[in-house]
Amino acid sequence: MVDQPLWEQIGSSFVQHYYQLFDSDRSQLGTIYIDESCLPWEGQQFQGKKGNRWETHLHSITVQDHQPTPDCNILSMVVGQLKVDDDPVMGFHQSFLLKNINSAWVCTNDMFRLAIHNFG
């Protein structure tokens, strides 16, 4: 069996860590971003570690893709399902750009969209 490429290992670990934190202890999520991180949430811009809006979520990952970038970053894309409080399950898409800064992988870009936008 072929070993997973390094970017897939790092990307998968990050995604697993991210959603575990998100669904259990959102107060720790700021540690994975830097002050310059960009996070549009459903089209609205938030910047920096303090700009996040949080609600109660439970994420289920359907598929995830990871790629290396020319600047030695990692691009990760997640497609999955999301349950918020008592609302019906919704699909979501989220993309991350990960960068190694001072020997730690942090998220510099994060884009999130609900799957409601997929239908013409």
Added chain:
Amino acid sequence: MAAEKEIWQKIGEGFVQEYYNQFDNTNRTTLGDLYSADACLTWEGSSFPGKAAIAGKLASLPFKSIKHIITEQDFQPTVDSCIFIMVFGQLKVFMLKHHACSWVCTNDVFRLGIHNIPA
């Protein structure tokens, strides 16, 4: 009052428009020129590394005609001066890098929206 668009949004929108124009209205043989030499494409979970592999995959897609309808698109600058793009209609993610006076695509991820439908 509407704010002027940021430069990364203008470049990103221009790229997305050109990409889907070539994709939908040509035989897709020149789509490869939008990618850098060592770009990556992930198409429904399969990897296509390098411009030649990407061009081959896109030109060989098994349909006679296609039309993309974009419902939403998001653009962000990155700390390495690249542009990060996410397109919705059919989900597509691009990364653009400035190279030799033009913007080329270095990363591309495609997934059909069928993965989103809850059971």
